[in-house]
Amino acid sequence: MSEKDFLARCFEEHRPHLRAVAYRMLGSLSEAEDAVQEAWLKLSRSDVSEVQNLGGWLTTVVGRVCLDMLRSRTTRREEPLYDQDGQVQLPDPVVSSPRGMDPEHEILVADSVGIALMVVLQTLAPAERLAFVLHDLFAVPFDEIAPVLGRTPASTRQLASRARRRVQGAAPAPDTDLAHRRQVVEAFLTAARGGDFDALLAVLDPEIVARSDGGALRPSVFRRGASEVASQAIAFARFAEAGHAVLVNGSPGVLALAEGRAVSLMAFTIQGGRITALDILTDPERLARIDLSVLDG
Numbered sequence: 001m002s003e004k005d006f007l008a009r010c011f012e013e014h015r016p017h018l019r020a021v022a023y024r025m026l027g028s029l030s031e032a033e034d035a036v037q038e039a040w041l042k043l044s045r046s047d048v049s050e051v052q053n054l055g056g057w058l059t060t061v062v063g064r065v066c067l068d069m070l071r072s073r074t075t076r077r078e079e080p081l082y083d084q085d086g087q088v089q090l091p092d093p094v095v096s097s098p099r100g101m102d103p104e105h106e107i108l109v110a111d112s113v114g115i116a117l118m119v120v121l122q123t124l125a126p127a128e129r130l131a132f133v134l135h136d137l138f139a140v141p142f143d144e145i146a147p148v149l150g151r152t153p154a155s156t157r158q159l160a161s162r163a164r165r166r167v168q169g170a171a172p173a174p175d176t177d178l179a180h181r182r183q184v185v186e187a188f189l190t191a192a193r194g195g196d197f198d199a200l201l202a203v204l205d206p207e208i209v210a211r212s213d214g215g216a217l218r219p220s221v222f223r224r225g226a227s228e229v230a231s232q233a234i235a236f237a238r239f240a241e242a243g244h245a246v247l248v249n250g251s252p253g254v255l256a257l258a259e260g261r262a263v264s265l266m267a268f269t270i271q272g273g274r275i276t277a278l279d280i281l282t283d284p285e286r287l288a289r290i291d292l293s294v295l296d297g
Contacts, residue, residue: 004044011040014055016107018062023108024133025066027091027118029289035065056144063134064148070126090213090279091118092286093265095255097294098245109249113137116269116277118249119211120171124163131156132163174251174271181270182245185252188268188275189243192236200230205274215283229278239264239280244295255295262287 018039022032039062051057093115096105121129127149134140135156142153142160149156175181184203191199204226212221223229243254248267256264265287269277281287 007043007048010054011043011058014058016104017055018058020108020110021059021062021133021138022066023092023094024113024118024121024137025063025129026069027122029092029094031069035062035069038065056140059134059138059140060144060148063130063140063145067126067130067148070129089122090211090281091115091122093248093253093267093281093290094250095253095265095290095294096247096250097296098247098252101247101250105250114171114174114249114251114269115267115279116174117167117171119277119279120167123170124166127151128159128163131160132167135160136164171269172271174269174276175273178252180273181268182252184270184273184275185254185268188236189240189254192233192240195233195237197230197233200233201226203275204229205271205276208274208276208278210278210280212280213283213286215285217284218282221280236266239266246294255290257292260292262290262292265290 015036018036019032022035023029026032026035039058042061042065043058048054048057094105094109096102101109121133124132130149131142131145134145135142142156146153146156149159151159187203188200190196191203206226207224208226208229210221210223210229210232214220223232239254239256242256242258242263243266244257246253246255246265248265251270252268254264254266255262256266263282265281267279267281268275269279
């Protein structure tokens, strides 16, 4: 086996992990693939004969590639919800069968990386996001992250600490009991279908945030508060009637179809038995990328 073939085989073993790193950094599945491919190109052109931990080396390489991609984006969003035109921006969802995720998806969204957490990660400055993602989510030591950022380990630690406070404040850990979360979602759908305002209020957190990303051609929506969100019961009912149960980033979600096409995807964040965030993707371009075979069986 040639050295290049050996490196290629090693790289493929690390690819799922590298995709997970890049997805958390970028919030885009296609850009994550681009970042991983760029890491392969860097590996194929590098002398790694002295590298003792190839996985760690590749992780920091992907981190650096993602950092460059974040910095090169024309607009940095200080708010998690809106771009420069006032459009709601949601990260790419990872959609799986309601029966469970395949191993590839499990690696991609391990550690409860739900849509709500991904939204908060989008609010972080690039350096903060790198420090937090590599250290807190992938246990990379600060002295290995610091050279990527051109900072000292102490400064890098401060970046991660600042990011951690923002994440914990805006996206506390969701409930973990999948069966109970499914019951909460079903209660929401039943109330929406029946237009039962009081039943909706019972299942919604008083401070719930609802976001709808319709893409470039459809209006976006942002609402806060249980009464405000419950008032949209008729709209939710339309999605619920055509809805199929799926997992969205490992949590219960609903994919609505019309004439064999995906028309909406609802992702629920549930804490303390109530829905604290409802994220709805109605962007036709991104919905068209969802593999509908996850509904089989």
